Amino acid sequence: MDGARAGLTVDELRPVAWAAFGRGRTLLSVERLTGGTKKGVYRLTLDDGSTGIAYVWHPTEDYWPAQAALEPDDPFGHATGEGLFEAAHREFTAAGVRMPRLLLTPTAGLLPGEVAVVQDVRGGTLQDLRRRDPRRAEVVLARLGDAVRSMHARRRDRYGRPGLDGPTPGRPVERIILDRALRDLTEAAARVERIAAVRDRLADALAERCAAVAPRSRYGLIHGELGPDHVLVDERDRPVLVDIEGAVFLDVEWEHAFLELRFGDAYPALAVDGLDGNRLRLYRLATYLSLVAGPLRLLDGDFPDRAGMLAIVEHNITRTLDQLA
Known part of the structure; x- marks a missing residue:
């Protein structure tokens, strides 16, 4: 997309690939996928041709302007972050709803912000x-x-x-x-x-x-x-x-x-x-x-x-x- 923010690089995402797939694997390329407004979504391609999807939660990946604080009883809010992702994943799994398989549970320290890696479902939308x-x-x-x-x-x-x-x-x-x-x-x-x-x-x-x-x-x-x-x-x-x-x-x-x-x-x-x-x-x-x-x-x-x-x-x-x- 024209005007999109600069994405993360192979060097930056290499520790994520190692954590998800093991240090014996080589991360060959990274593609920043379009469409997200609150998190970065990256396709990771490894040396054997296999792929995974990295979700990155960080303010630099979030296009939404700051929002006013909600009332204490308001269930709506800015739906972003690894905590909400992980909790939702548990609930949908318990309901028998399919989501991409988790390859690296949400974690901090590998990048600024939080990151998770999931299965790359390649059949399109x-x-x-x-x-x-x-x-x-x-x-x-x-x-x-x-x-x-x-x-x-x-x-x-x-x-x-x-x-x-x-x-x-x-x-x-x-x-x-x-x-x-x-x-x-x-x-x-x-x-x-x-x-x-x-x-x-x-x-x-x-x-x-x-x-x-x-x-x-x-x-x-x-x-x-x-x-x-x-x-x-x-x-x-x-x-x-x-x-x-x-x-x-x-x-x-x-x-x-x-x-x-x-x-x-x-x-x-x-x-x-x-x-x-x-x-x-x-x-x-x-x-x-x-x-x-x-x-x-x-x-x-x-x-x-x-x-x-x-x-x-x-x-x-x-x-x-x-x-x-």
């Missing part, structure tokens, strides 16, 4: 497979649906991120998402004239939808950003989830509002029974607003794929305004 071979993609989608239902069935009675003690009990999840959506609305209205013109109507719609939501006290495990670009396909056409640091126990409707958006006409393969329609109405609008404000916030920095982010913004301005129709 589900997003690419849907364009290239729709029939094969249907098989993967069906298996992904099983994985989604399995992880969403993993429940607990406290919302929050795996591996953390959890937020201080306070607002219900729907209220937290309402408050978050109102902040996103304020940001979006300050940057987008079309949103500013209907800001009061959008605020009223959010409040009305939140008021219709009934209380709940059980929460399912969700990925948090499960699009077809975050699903790899292995050699047996099995889905493999990546970018898992955003995993959280939350209302599963939050995930399904995102799945509907990202999978479009393929979403029925991922659907689950018993979703709360009132929550979905609130979470759809909140999701669209977050996908206007969030990418614009990211573009305050030096993220290189500006055209891609602006396209996301434009699509979600349209989706947001359509909610008032």
Whole structure:
């Protein structure tokens, strides 16, 4: 990507390769993969042609600007770091969900920041497979649906991120998402004239939808950003989830509002029974607003794929305004 930050070199990543594969192996090349916004992702190629993927968590790999501190009961946050990765990996494993196999558990000291090495799943993303071979993609989608239902069935009675003690009990999840959506609305209205013109109507719609939501006290495990670009396909056409640091126990409707958006006409393969329609109405609008404000916030920095982010913004301005129709 033009304008991307300089990546780590073979010399810098050699100790990581030794730790993951042994000192008898030679690291021949390093490729910095594109697409990540919060961590560096590097393909390591060894002397026998085998490969692995290094995840690197360090401020120099994170394109997001600093964020204001959240309220103590807020389960959202900047989803980055080896601690969140390792805890999410445990939870998804317990739910029977496939992820790249860990070759080096997250560790510090080999580089500035933290690093882990995982299996290199070379079948590409589900997003690419849907364009290239729709029939094969249907098989993967069906298996992904099983994985989604399995992880969403993993429940607990406290919302929050795996591996953390959890937020201080306070607002219900729907209220937290309402408050978050109102902040996103304020940001979006300050940057987008079309949103500013209907800001009061959008605020009223959010409040009305939140008021219709009934209380709940059980929460399912969700990925948090499960699009077809975050699903790899292995050699047996099995889905493999990546970018898992955003995993959280939350209302599963939050995930399904995102799945509907990202999978479009393929979403029925991922659907689950018993979703709360009132929550979905609130979470759809909140999701669209977050996908206007969030990418614009990211573009305050030096993220290189500006055209891609602006396209996301434009699509979600349209989706947001359509909610008032």
